[in-house]
Amino acid sequence: MNDERPTDCIAAIATPPGRGALGIVRLSGHEAIAVADRVFRPRHGAALVARRAWSAVLGNIVDDMDVVEEALATVFHAPQSYTTENMVELACHGGQVVLARVLDVLLRHGARLAQPGEFTRRALLNGRIDVTQAEAVLHLIDAPTDRARRAAVRQLDGALKLRLQHIHQNLLALRAQLEAAIEFADDAGDVFADRAALAARLATHLDELRALARGAETGRRMHDGVRVALAGRPNAGKSSLFNWLAREERALVTPIPGTTRDTIEVDIAVDGVPVRVIDTAGMRRARGAIEQQGIQRARQMLADSDYVLWLCDLTRRPARDEVACARACLGATPAVWVWTKADLAAAWPATARAPIEAAWRTATISVKTGAGMPALEAVVAELVRAQCGSQDDTVLMVSAWQRDLLARAFEALARAHAGATTAALAELLVEDLRTAQDAIGEMTGAVTSEAVLDALFARFCIGK
Numbered sequence: 001m002n003d004e005r006p007t008d009c010i011a012a013i014a015t016p017p018g019r020g021a022l023g024i025v026r027l028s029g030h031e032a033i034a035v036a037d038r039v040f041r042p043r044h045g046a047a048l049v050a051r052r053a054w055s056a057v058l059g060n061i062v063d064d065m066d067v068v069e070e071a072l073a074t075v076f077h078a079p080q081s082y083t084t085e086n087m088v089e090l091a092c093h094g095g096q097v098v099l100a101r102v103l104d105v106l107l108r109h110g111a112r113l114a115q116p117g118e119f120t121r122r123a124l125l126n127g128r129i130d131v132t133q134a135e136a137v138l139h140l141i142d143a144p145t146d147r148a149r150r151a152a153v154r155q156l157d158g159a160l161k162l163r164l165q166h167i168h169q170n171l172l173a174l175r176a177q178l179e180a181a182i183e184f185a186d187d188a189g190d191v192f193a194d195r196a197a198l199a200a201r202l203a204t205h206l207d208e209l210r211a212l213a214r215g216a217e218t219g220r221r222m223h224d225g226v227r228v229a230l231a232g233r234p235n236a237g238k239s240s241l242f243n244w245l246a247r248e249e250r251a252l253v254t255p256i257p258g259t260t261r262d263t264i265e266v267d268i269a270v271d272g273v274p275v276r277v278i279d280t281a282g283m284r285r286a287r288g289a290i291e292q293q294g295i296q297r298a299r300q301m302l303a304d305s306d307y308v309l310w311l312c313d314l315t316r317r318p319a320r321d322e323v324a325c326a327r328a329c330l331g332a333t334p335a336v337w338v339w340t341k342a343d344l345a346a347a348w349p350a351t352a353r354a355p356i357e358a359a360w361r362t363a364t365i366s367v368k369t370g371a372g373m374p375a376l377e378a379v380v381a382e383l384v385r386a387q388c389g390s391q392d393d394t395v396l397m398v399s400a401w402q403r404d405l406l407a408r409a410f411e412a413l414a415r416a417h418a419g420a421t422t423a424a425l426a427e428l429l430v431e432d433l434r435t436a437q438d439a440i441g442e443m444t445g446a447v448t449s450e451a452v453l454d455a456l457f458a459r460f461c462i463g464k
C-alpha cells in the first residue's frame with residue numbers, strides 16, 4: 001500500500017449535474033472544517049470547528065460581504081467520516097450555478113478540486129475500506145437491478161474482504177508449514193510425507209477459489225447483463241415480441257417483410273438480472289444494400305449474444321432450407337425455437353415440425369392473444385438463471401483485473417494440487433502456493449500498485 005497519504009483539503013460537487021431539490025458540496029482533509037469556516041457563517045452559535053461531530057448547522061456561505069447561498073453544513077470529525085478525515089458536507093439548493101459558485105468560493109479559500117473518486121481513494125488509503133469495497137461503491141452506484149444492489153451492499157460491508165483474508169491466511173499457514181517441512185526434512189510432522197492429505201487440503205482451497213470465480217462470473221453477468229437476440233425470417237413477428245417484452249411500442253411492426261433494418265435494443269430485468277433484448281433484421285437474401293447491411297449486423301448480433309430466440313411463423317409454409325438457414329444464422333449461439341402467430345391457422349405440417357422439435361427447445365406463442373407468453377418468459381428466466389445462478393450471497397462484484405488475479409491464483413493452486421498428487425518437487429509446490437497467495441492478497445489491495453488504483457478510481461465520478 002502506498003505510504004504517501006495526502007491530507008490536503010479537497011472539495012467537489014457530490015450530486016449529479018442538473019436541477020434538484022438539493023445539491024451537496026463536500027470537503028475532506030485535515031483542514032476541511034477550517035476551510036469551511038472561512039466561508040460559512042452559522043445562523044446561530046459557534047463556528048464549525050467548535051461543533052460536535054455530526055452536527056448540522058444552518059448558515060450562509062459568503063464571499064467577502066456577498067451572501068452566495070444558504071446551506072446546511074454537516075461536520076464530520078476524523079476518523080468517523082467517509083474518508084476518515086475531517087469532512088464537511090454543505091447541503092445547498094440544487095442548481096448548477098449555485099453549486100458552482102459555492103465550490104468556487106471554497107477553492108479560493110484553501111480547497112483543491114478533488115479528482116474523480118478521490119474521496120473513496122482516501123477512504124482506501126486510510127484503511128477504512130479495501131479494494132473490494134471501493135469496487136462495491138462503484139457497483140452500488142451503477143447497480144442496474146435490485147439484485148445487483150444487494151450484492152454490492154454485501155460486498156461494501158466487507159463480505160468479500162473477509163473471505164479473501166480468510167483464504168489468504170489459510171494459504172499462508174499451509175505455505176509456512178511446507179517451508180518448515182523443507183527446511184527440517186527429518187521432522188516428525190512432515191506434511192510432504194502424506195501426499196494424499198496434502199492434496200486433499202489443496203483441493204479444499206481450490207474449491208474455495210472455484211466458488212469465488214463462479215461468483216465473479218455471476219457478478220459480471222449481473223453488471224453487464226445477459227444478451228438475448230430475437231432472430232428469424234422476415235415477418236416472423238420479432239418486432240412484435242420485442243415490443244411485448246419491452247412493454248412499449250418501440251419497434252416498427254408492419255405486415256411488410258423486411259421492416260426492421262437496424263438492430264434495436266432494450267434493457268429489461270429478469271429475476272433481478274439485467275437482460276438486453278435485441279431486435280434484428282429478418283434473415284433472407286437481401287434486396288438492396290440497406291437490407292444487406294441490416295442482415296450483416298443481425299448476424300454479428302447473434303454471434304455476440306448469449307442466447308437467441310429464433311422466431312418462426314407457423315402460418316407461412318416452410319421453405320426447403322428452413323432448418324439449414326436457422327443453423328447457419330445461429331452458429332454456435334444457443335437458441336430456443338419459437339413458433340409464432342399461434343392464434344392463426346398453421347401452415348407448417350407436423351412432419352416438418354417434428355425434426356425441429358427434436359433438435360431444439362421450442363415454445364409456441366401468440367403476441368396477439370398472449371397465449372404462451374408466460375411460458376416463454378419462464379424459459380427466458382431459466383436461461384438467465386443458468387448464467388447468473390440464484391445464490392445471492394456468493395456474488396462478487398469485481399473488475400476485470402480482479403477476475404484475472406482470481407484466475408492466476410486458481411491456476412497456481414491447481415498446479416500445486418497436481419504437484420501434491422504426484423511426487424513433484426516440494427520447492428515448486430511452495431512457489432505455486434506463494435503465487436496463489438500473492439494474487440489473493442492483490443485482490444484486496446494489500447499489494448496493489450499506484451497504476452491499478454489510478455485505473456480503478458478513474459471510473460468514479462468527481463465528488464465520490
Ligand SMILES: Nc1nc2c(ncn2[C@@H]2O[C@H](COP(=O)(O)OP(=O)(O)OP(=O)(O)O)[C@@H](O)[C@H]2O)c(=O)[nH]1
Binds near residue numbers: 235240365
Ligand atoms: N395474428 C398475429 N399476427 C402477428 C403476431 N405477431 C406478429 N404478427 C403480425 O405479423 C406481422 C409482422 O410482424 P413483425 O413483428 O413486424 O415481424 P418481424 O419479424 O419484426 O418482421 P421484419 O422486421 O420484417 O423482419 C405484423 O403484421 C404483425 O402484426 C401474432 O402473434 N398473431
Ligand SMILES: [Mg+2]
Binds near residue numbers: 239253259260
Ligand atoms: Mg421487425
